[in-house]
Amino acid sequence: MNQNQKTYIIAEAGVNHNGSLELAMQLVDVAAECGADAVKFQTFQAENLVAKDAIKADYQKRTTDREESQFEMIKKLELDERAHHELARHCGVRGIQFLSTPFDLDSLELLMNFDMPYIKIPSGEITNGPFLLEIARTNKPVILSTGMSTLGEIEMALGVLAFGYLERWECASIEAFQEAYSSIEGRQLLQQKVSLMHCTTEYPAPFSDVNLRTIDTLRSAFNLSIGFSDHTPGISVPIAAVARGALLIEKHFTLDCNLPGPDHKASLEPVQLKEMIKAIRQIEEALGHSFKIPALSEVKNKAVARKSLIANHIIQKGEKFTVENLTAKRPGIGLSPMNYWDLLGKNAKRKYEMGEKVEL
Numbered sequence: 595m596n597q598n599q600k601t602y603i604i605a606e607a608g609v610n611h612n613g614s615l616e617l618a619m620q621l622v623d624v625a626a627e628c629g630a631d632a633v634k635f636q637t638f639q640a641e642n643l644v645a646k647d648a649i650k651a652d653y654q655k656r657t658t659d660r661e662e663s664q665f666e667m668i669k670k671l672e673l674d675e676r677a678h679h680e681l682a683r684h685c686g687v688r689g690i691q692f693l694s695t696p697f698d699l700d701s702l703e704l705l706m707n708f709d710m711p712y713i714k715i716p717s718g719e720i721t722n723g724p725f726l727l728e729i730a731r732t733n734k735p736v737i738l739s740t741g742m743s744t745l746g747e748i749e750m751a752l753g754v755l756a757f758g759y760l761e762r763w764e765c766a767s768i769e770a771f772q773e774a775y776s777s778i779e780g781r782q783l784l785q786q787k788v789s790l791m792h793c794t795t796e797y798p799a800p801f802s803d804v805n806l807r808t809i810d811t812l813r814s815a816f817n818l819s820i821g822f823s824d825h826t827p828g829i830s831v832p833i834a835a836v837a838r839g840a841l842l843i844e845k846h847f848t849l850d851c852n853l854p855g856p857d858h859k860a861s862l863e864p865v866q867l868k869e870m871i872k873a874i875r876q877i878e879e880a881l882g883h884s885f886k887i888p889a890l891s892e893v894k895n896k897a898v899a900r901k902s903l904i905a906n907h908i909i910q911k912g913e914k915f916t917v918e919n920l921t922a923k924r925p926g927i928g929l930s931p932m933n934y935w936d937l938l939g940k941n942a943k944r945k946y947e948m949g950e951k952v953e954l
Contacts, residue, residue: 601836601874602821604693604714604844605630605867609671612855615680618673620849622684628868629875632691634714634844635681637705640669642698653797654856667856675704682708699728706732714844717741717795717823720751727766730758735787737842739823741795745815748790749775752816755788756780785818789842792835793823797860804831809838825860829870836877843874900926903934905946912941920952929953 605625611618618635625633648664658667673681678694685692695714696702702725705713713729717739720726729736736755740748753771760774760783774780790812794803804826813820821842822835832843846861862870888896901922909919915937922931928951936954946952 599841600631601840601878602632602842603630603871603874604632604634604842606634606823606844606846606861608634608636608846608857608861610846610848610853610855610857610861611635611671611673612853613670613672615673615677617849618677618681619684621847622681622688622690624847624849624864624867626685626688626690628847628864629871630690630867632693633685634693634695635673635678636671636697636716637678637694637701638668638672638697639700640665640672642700644668650856651797653860657856657859658854671855678704678708696729699725702728702732711735712737712789715739717743717793720747723750723754723766723771726751726754727758730755731761733759735789737789737791737821739791739793739844740812741793741823745811748812748816752784752788753780756784759783759787781817784816789819789821790816791821791823791842791844792840794825797825797857798827799825801826801831806831806835806838809835809840813839827860829862829866829873832870833873833877836874837881845870897925897927900924901931902926902928903931903937903952904928905948905950905952907948909942909946909952911943911945915940915942915952923949927951 607621611621622633644665646665650664682692692708693710693714694705695716696705713734714737715729720743738751753775757771757774760780792808792812809820819841822832822840823844824832832845836843846857847867848858848861851858851861851863901924904921904923906919906921920937933954
């Protein structure tokens with residue numbers, strides 16, 4: 595992606611379908627109607643994702659049954675292979691890109707059956723080297739979310755991806771990943787295939803923890819396309835991220851924030867999603883170019899808003915121009931007031947009536 599491209603907006607349905615294909619189809623409809631470029635789900639098998647005794651995050655405890663384990667919660671949110679095919683087909687009908695995030699190798703293999711332009715890697719997998727390597731070996735472009743990570747962890751993940759993209763089948767190692775990352779060919783492949791997403795992995799994320807300036811840091815450190823995966827309440831922060839230079843935006847949405855499930859409370863409802871997308875498109879247009887020249891729409895207002903040098907009272911032919919007999923008034927269709935000092939002390943070549951535009 596480059597700086598002149600339209601912001602790629604991912605409407606994150608995630609698990610807000612609550613395990614219902616019907617609800618998932620409605621989420622596709624909403625994302626398409628709101629103007630998102632893609633609608634993204636999550637693909638996983640609970641048995642491969644979490645241990646039976648894994649605890650929930652605090653936000654999950656607040657939004658779901660506290661007595662239920664993370665495994666039990668996740669198990670109810672799976673979508674089977676048939677559901678994926680139905681959703682991808684429906685996305686095609688609605689003219690929106692189908693995306694889903696894999697959380698395990700079986701899910702990655704399933705998603706290879708779909709024409710997805712990117713594989714979105716969630717923040718929690720950024721240190722999962724073996725999984726990153728398998729993703730890179732699909733040769734698909736990736737969007738790597740960087741929540742909870744340091745610059746060093748991001749660089750290590752990029753090294754694994756570079757190693758996989760280079761199709762090096764020798765023994766993988768930290769040293770081999772570093773070598774792949776440092777190589778010219780590896781860096782070129784990363785620039786072609788990888789986008790990073792700044793992210794704060796909390797639901798909802800406090801505004802004070804967002805640190806949008808990190809977008810600049812990531813761009814400077816890695817020279818890659820940078821996006822923003824937002825978990826803050828409302829729509830102001832992703833809009834600001836676009837103004838900051840984010841080329842991708844991901845935002846959770848739901849049909850109703852009051853539905854049961856872990857992510858609904860931290861998601862936008864359809865009206866908000868539509869407002870966010872509309873505002874982002876307006877910001878894109880407003881960003882324009884970097885040249886400070888008069889815009890076409892404002893050129894016509896020069897004469898109205900600017901001023902010309904005017905005779906402040908009658909000036910006789912041969913009379914000197916002075917601070918008393920010169921002033922500046924609208925419209926700006928005569929001699930610019932910037933010529934004021936050139937006129938002072940010079941003799942008028944003709945008579946000027948009060949209020950008449952003067953000339954050199």
